[in-house]
Amino acid sequence: MxxxxxxxxxxxxxxxxxxxxxxxxxxxxxxIGVNASGESIKWEQGQKxxxxxxxxxxxxxxxxxxxxxxxxxxxxxxxxxxxxxRQSYIDQAKTLRGQNLSLTDVESLCAFARFCDPHGQVWGLVYETDDPLKSRHFVNQTCDCPSGRLVAWDNNTGKPIEPxxxxxxxxxxxxxxxxxxxxxxxxxxxxxxxxxxxxxxxxxxxxxxxxxxxxxxxxxxxxxxxxxxxxx
Structure with a gap:
């Protein structure tokens, strides 16, 4: 990482x-921009x-x-x-491995931005990443996590997917x-x-x-x- x-x-x-x-x-x-259900779905630029x-x-x-x-x-x-x-991210992380993508999670870093929640939550979506739409939701939601608690990984390359x-x-x-x-x-x-x-x-x-x-x-x-x- x-x-x-x-x-x-x-x-x-x-x-x-x-x-x-x-x-x-x-x-x-x-x-943090939300949808009608109050779920975090986008980042909106504010004051510079x-x-x-x-x-x-x-x-x-x-x-x-x-x-x-x-x-x-x-x-x-x-x-x-x-x-x-003070250990490295990967030394603290728990790993969930899906078919195409995996998820690493360091819960102590959670900043409660809640981008992980839509579409059934990333902890469920990771096991459905053979579905293109669910895979896209999974990647977008993990990449929107501001703290980096959640990281998506490409199983083929072994590399993290980062914005x-x-x-x-x-x-x-x-x-x-x-x-x-x-x-x-x-x-x-x-x-x-x-x-x-x-x-x-x-x-x-x-x-x-x-x-x-x-x-x-x-x-x-x-x-x-x-x-x-x-x-x-």
Whole structure:
């Protein structure tokens, strides 16, 4: 799952403080679009922020200048301890093998974007990937998973099927759940822990912005249950 590092595109986690983003990484918002049944079915482009060579994104959830840090982590005694498993994605993953395609799943990375749910859920669709339509749904739904929890694999080549992204960060908005979501790192941005640990470079990762994840630095979906809103 590891990708080549993108020169200069980096997120440095500061101890109990913000994410320091460097390398002129584009920042925007992406909105989860749903169908009439409330199922997540598409990503919709939202606001684009002006280009900056370096910026600090709020990690504690209390900044009055979200998505950027305003120093509120110091006033709230934010505990940003990184608790996530540091093994590689594939070493943590469970594998479900279908006839044509397979699925790997690292449940702890779930950011509750819910693209996995339509058409009978990906965990069922993987066993029906000999059907062209179901195979297409399966690939689209796994590729829309922002955290990279879910990855589709081609059984013939043994390679993952990944969407193509330029190095960028998208701030997820989830109107159907009336909340703001994580920071979505795309395209192989290097993530570095507060202790200098270099996390595996992946095409898709979601970082906690509400401050309440129990799997920091990664999102665990808590933003939904607490109703996190980056406008407040």
């Amino acid at each position: 590891s990708q080549n590092k993108v020169m200069g595109a980096k997120v440095q986690i500061s101890k109990n403080g913000p994410y320091i983003v460097s390398g002129d990484v584009p920042l925007s918002k992406e909105i 922020y002006p280009s900056q060579e370096q910026y600090a994104l709020c990690r504690c959830g209390h900044s009055r200048n979200k998505p950027f840090c305003d120093g509120s982590h110091l006033k709230t005694d934010f505990d940003g301890t990184e608790a996530a498993n 193509e992204y330029e190095p960028s960060i998208a701030l997820i908005e989830d109107p159907s759940k009336a909340c703001s979501g994580p920071a979505w790192l795309r395209g192989g941005v290097q993530l570095i822990g507060a202790d200098g640990f270099e996390y595996e470079v992946r095409n898709r990762m979601t970082l906690c912005r509400c401050g309440a994840s129990q799997n920091k630095p990664f999102c665990d979906g808590t933003h939904v249950s607490i109703g996190f809103n980056d406008e407040t």
